[in-house]
Amino acid sequence: MFSDLLNSLSWEQTTERIYSKTEADVVRALSAEQCGIEEFMALVSPAASGYLEAMAQLSQRLTYARFGKTMSLFIPLYLTNSCINSCLYCGFHAENHIPRTILTPEQIDAECRAIKALAPFENILLVTGENPYRAGVEYLREAIEIVKRYFDNVKIEVMPLASEDYSSLKQVGLNGVICFQETYNRSRYNIYHPRGMKANFDWRVNAPDRMGQAAVHSIGMGVLIGLEDWRTDVTMLAQHIKYLERRYWRTRYSVNFPRLRPAENGGFQPNVVMSDRELAQLTFAFRIFDHDIDISYSTREQAEFRDNMSTLGVTTFSAGSKTDPGGYATYPQSLEQFSVSDSRTPMQVAAALRGLGREVVWKDWDRSFDLWRDIQGR
Ligand code: SF4
Numbered sequence: 001m002f003s004d005l006l007n008s009l010s011w012e013q014t015t016e017r018i019y020s021k022t023e024a025d026v027v028r029a030l031s032a033e034q035c036g037i038e039e040f041m042a043l044v045s046p047a048a049s050g051y052l053e054a055m056a057q058l059s060q061r062l063t064y065a066r067f068g069k070t071m072s073l074f075i076p077l078y079l080t081n082s083c084i085n086s087c088l089y090c091g092f093h094a095e096n097h098i099p100r101t102i103l104t105p106e107q108i109d110a111e112c113r114a115i116k117a118l119a120p121f122e123n124i125l126l127v128t129g130e131n132p133y134r135a136g137v138e139y140l141r142e143a144i145e146i147v148k149r150y151f152d153n154v155k156i157e158v159m160p161l162a163s164e165d166y167s168s169l170k171q172v173g174l175n176g177v178i179c180f181q182e183t184y185n186r187s188r189y190n191i192y193h194p195r196g197m198k199a200n201f202d203w204r205v206n207a208p209d210r211m212g213q214a215a216v217h218s219i220g221m222g223v224l225i226g227l228e229d230w231r232t233d234v235t236m237l238a239q240h241i242k243y244l245e246r247r248y249w250r251t252r253y254s255v256n257f258p259r260l261r262p263a264e265n266g267g268f269q270p271n272v273v274m275s276d277r278e279l280a281q282l283t284f285a286f287r288i289f290d291h292d293i294d295i296s297y298s299t300r301e302q303a304e305f306r307d308n309m310s311t312l313g314v315t316t317f318s319a320g321s322k323t324d325p326g327g328y329a330t331y332p333q334s335l336e337q338f339s340v341s342d343s344r345t346p347m348q349v350a351a352a353l354r355g356l357g358r359e360v361v362w363k364d365w366d367r368s369f370d371l372w373r374d375i376q377g378r
Pocket of ligand 1: 083084085086087090091092093094128129130198
């Protein structure tokens with residue numbers, strides 16, 4: 001399990017190594033045949049801040065070679081804001097007295113139809129808070145069965161599950177799972193996650209191993225930017241992805257780097273602020289480090305910034321997102337998990353991308369592949 005490897009990596013020493021990188025290390029990393037962890041640390045270090053143009057060009061070249069000019073679009077569907085955890089930075093945390101909603105099967109169906117009326121999405125992400133008592137595996141199974149009638153590619157971003165639960169959800173059409181570690185700083189993790197099952201660091205950090213064991217087709221990962229030193233956190237993330245790619249090599253991987261935004265929870269202030277330039281640097285570094293990884297930007301980011309980055313390394317966008325359960329059809333605006341910055345409609349996002357020469361992809365998976373993978377024992 002990855003927790004064993006992580007235990008052998010010192011947070012403090014990793015930080016020290018990143019901050020001791022020089023411009024000569026950056027130049028070497030940019031011309032290296034293979035970008036390993038040492039080179040990655042150079043590319044995310046402060047020493048690389050003067051090399052953004054060269055990094056952007058290399059990132060663009062590698063992205064076009066692997067993905068062409070495609071940009072996949074997906075939309076999130078929040079099923080519930082019920083949660084037993086107490087993440088300090090989230091508006092859905094258990095002590096926050098807000099109306100809690102768990103969409104019924106009829107409401108999920110109505111949300112799907114409303115999304116289909118917005119745009120021809122085939123990629124959907126089901127999101128829940130973490131409440132195994134009221135929205136557990138059985139609830140997810142029923143939700144996936146409904147949603148699969150409308151969408152070919154169904155992913156979930158829910159509480160970490162056991163391997164057999166991922167396997168059982170695959171049987172009803174699950175294609176991918178996203179689970180952010182938030183931070184890899186074990187000694188500070190519980191400051192942000194003091195109660196509930198999310199307080200169990202190892203259970204969370206080993207969730208991608210359990211997804212891999214269940215042969216989940218696509219695994220999405222990330223850290224929450226704003227908790228700990230982002231350069232160290234993303235280096236741990238890079239280590240984690242390389243570890244997984246070696247073990248579960250038929251799985252596809254994606255990353256996302258959400259930056260903390262204000263939430264309705266008493267105003268948690270980020271400890272670390274990442275600028276647009278730094279997010280661009282990180283995006284380029286990840287592409288140079290891993291040519292095949294899907295890099296996703298959400299509507300947390302501003303429209304103009306997203307558009308700029310769409311030609312330089314990013315391969316997936318969310319669009320038209322509502323981050324409150326029932327936000328597309330069932331309820332008028334209720335409390336959102338976070339406020340979106342890019343509030344354009346999906347069709348406006350698509351038009352802007354086409355204007356930039358990108359090929360918009362609404363569908364990058366066909367349900368017949370599910371059957372094929374079953375036949376292959378995957
Ligand atoms: S981040 Fe997720 S687990 Fe934490 S309080 Fe919010 S909804 Fe619950």
